[in-house]
Amino acid sequence: MSVLDALYALLIAPLVDFAFMRRALVACVALALAGAPLGTLLIVRRMSLMGDALAHAVLPGVAMGHLLAGMSAFAMVTGGLIAGLTVAVLSVVATRTTPLREDAAFAGFYIASLSLGIAILSMSATTTDLVHILFGTVLAVDDVALLTIAGLASAVLVALALSARALIIEAFDPALLDVGGVRSGGVWNGVLLGLVVVLLVAGYQAVGTLMTVGLLILPPLIARFWADTLEGQVAAAMIASLLGVYTGLMMSFHWNLPTGPAITLGLAATAIASALLGPVSSVRVRRRQRHRVA
Amino acid sequence: MTKGHALGGVRLNNVTVAFDGHPALHHISGRFQSGTLTAVVGPNGAGKSTLLRAIVGDLTPSSGTVTTDSDRIAYLPQASRLNHDLPITVADAVLMGRWRRLGLHQAARQEDLADASAALAEVGLGGFERRAVSSLSVGQRQRALFARLMLTDADTVLLDEPFAAIDQRTTSDLLRVVQQWHASRRTVIAVLHDLDQVRSAFPLTLLVARTVVEWGATETVLTAANLARARSMSEASDTHADWCRDAA
Numbered sequence: 357m358s359v360l361d362a363l364y365a366l367l368i369a370p371l372v373d374f375a376f377m378r379r380a381l382v383a384c385v386a387l388a389l390a391g392a393p394l395g396t397l398l399i400v401r402r403m404s405l406m407g408d409a410l411a412h413a414v415l416p417g418v419a420m421g422h423l424l425a426g427m428s429a430f431a432m433v434t435g436g437l438i439a440g441l442t443v444a445v446l447s448v449v450a451t452r453t454t455p456l457r458e459d460a461a462f463a464g465f466y467i468a469s470l471s472l473g474i475a476i477l478s479m480s481a482t483t484t485d486l487v488h489i490l491f492g493t494v495l496a497v498d499d500v501a502l503l504t505i506a507g508l509a510s511a512v513l514v515a516l517a518l519s520a521r522a523l524i525i526e527a528f529d530p531a532l533l534d535v536g537g538v539r540s541g542g543v544w545n546g547v548l549l550g551l552v553v554v555l556l557v558a559g560y561q562a563v564g565t566l567m568t569v570g571l572l573i574l575p576p577l578i579a580r581f582w583a584d585t586l587e588g589q590v591a592a593a594m595i596a597s598l599l600g601v602y603t604g605l606m607m608s609f610h611w612n613l614p615t616g617p618a619i620t621l622g623l624a625a626t627a628i629a630s631a632l633l634g635p636v637s638s639v640r641v642r643r644r645q646r647h648r649v650a
Numbered sequence: 651m652t653k654g655h656a657l658g659g660v661r662l663n664n665v666t667v668a669f670d671g672h673p674a675l676h677h678i679s680g681r682f683q684s685g686t687l688t689a690v691v692g693p694n695g696a697g698k699s700t701l702l703r704a705i706v707g708d709l710t711p712s713s714g715t716v717t718t719d720s721d722r723i724a725y726l727p728q729a730s731r732l733n734h735d736l737p738i739t740v741a742d743a744v745l746m747g748r749w750r751r752l753g754l755h756q757a758a759r760q761e762d763l764a765d766a767s768a769a770l771a772e773v774g775l776g777g778f779e780r781r782a783v784s785s786l787s788v789g790q791r792q793r794a795l796f797a798r799l800m801l802t803d804a805d806t807v808l809l810d811e812p813f814a815a816i817d818q819r820t821t822s823d824l825l826r827v828v829q830q831w832h833a834s835r836r837t838v839i840a841v842l843h844d845l846d847q848v849r850s851a852f853p854l855t856l857l858v859a860r861t862v863v864e865w866g867a868t869e870t871v872l873t874a875a876n877l878a879r880a881r882s883m884s885e886a887s888d889t890h891a892d893w894c895r896d897a898a
Contacts, residue, residue: 400733400735400737402733518754519754521749521754521755524738524742527736528732528733528736528738528743528746529727529731529732529746530731531703531725531727531731532725533749534707534708584737584782585738585739585782586737586738
């Protein structure tokens with residue numbers, strides 16, 4: 357077998373031979389393209405852990421959907437959206453009306469939400485269902501799921517484009533948007549958190565809510581070591597994410613690994629390699645002894 | 651720069667701003683006449699930053715009202731409130747001053763870019779457009795933020811400790827920008843600590859210590875007796891203080 361044949365068998369054949377792999381790839385590409393810019397904004401706003409908190413927060417809604425309607429995509433997506441948005445809104449309100457910082461408010465609400473989710477799941481789900489909800493399964497991506505994922509991811513991308521300027525201005529100087537009497541603080545934060553919830557819920561069928569966090573956070577971390585402007589980082593994060601979902605899917609196919617962890621581990625390894633060796637601000641660059649004259 | 655009408659006065663009517671029931675500003679009344687240049691001076695905890703934030707609308711008074719002649723207000727917060735690690739260019743940061751005119755979606759026009767470059771040149775950062783904000787020194791950052799203020803084209807300019815940790819040359823360059831705003835009859839209010847600087851460059855002074863200690867011409871306000879009175883204000887709030895019975 358020639359090298360080309362081997363490459364074909366490794367990278368192309370699974371897509372040609374299996375419709376579920378094609379659907380999984382399209383779903384993951386949609387999640388990757390929306391997740392990369394969203395995650396970049398989370399990170400520059402120092403909210404990296406919010407994705408994780410919200411991923412736990414959506415669980416009771418997904419579980420409630422499951423309890424009421426079984427493995428119905430619509431019920432679980434709707435429940436997840438309601439639970440995630442509720443936690444986001446409660447946390448933002450608590451931050452604005454009490455001396456609690458946002459991270460503290462989130463920590464409190466998400467763990468309560470997660471516990472509620474586990475309690476509900478214990479009434480209904482089998483362990484297999486639970487694993488699918490948390491970590492996803494590409495086999496679950498039927499046409500309806502694919503349209504849901506692509507639709508929600510596209511909506512996130514459009515909404516993000518419309519609110520990007522406000523989010524970036526506020527990340528630099530939170531008071532700038534306030535001037536003129538209207539206090540904007542909580543609003544844009546809420547928009548960003550809401551978009552994160554939508555993407556997490558979109559991702560649960562393909563890679564699971566927890567593993568969607570990987571698509572949100574890891575590509576921007578990789579990008580940090582490849583570009584030094586915001587635009588550059590978003591572009592690099594998208595490229596890293598696309599490569600990551602492709603290799604992850606192929607690894608998961610050939611080695612029979614769950615898709616979410618396969619993608620996430622590949623991206624994590626890339627992030628570590630980038631931090632050590634990347635062209636911008638990496639350990640390698642910082643250790644260099646030479647310096648410029650000015 | 652337009653000569654002509656004085657712009658952007660601010661009136662305080664019995665303003666109290668409290669945190670957890672303890673007043674940072676207590677029943678303050680008075681007026682920043684439009685077109686005036688005023689230094690706000692007082693010990694730590696006197697409510698100087700609180701006053702600026704109440705004027706901007708970032709804090710809501712627990713009682714009383716703040717009335718501004720114009721809603722075109724530019725506010726420079728203390729440096730610690732800004733995120734200087736954000737991966738944006740100096741031009742991006744300066745153009746943020748235009749957001750109210752451009753809104754949240756319209757792209758910057760050629761004239762906005764030209765104004766940004768002109769403002770940067772004015773504050774001594776000509777040619778810095780493409781540099782990263784994170785690469786600037788503390789003084790250069792403050793110069794860039796003054797360029798941003800210039801782009802807002804505001805009637806009222808509020809500066810919170812604009813020269814803290816800034817070297818002498820940068821301070822005098824930026825003071826010149828403040829003088830230009832004053833010359834174009836905008837209202838400028840600056841929180842400052844350097845009394846010599848206040849005496850030399852600011853015609854009016856508001857000395858605060860939660861309440862107004864003295865407000866007027868700088869030389870009559872910054873007397874030893876007034877400063878001693880302001881210093882005697884306790885920085886700590888009294889947990890068991892009686893409730894204020896003035897009308898809420």
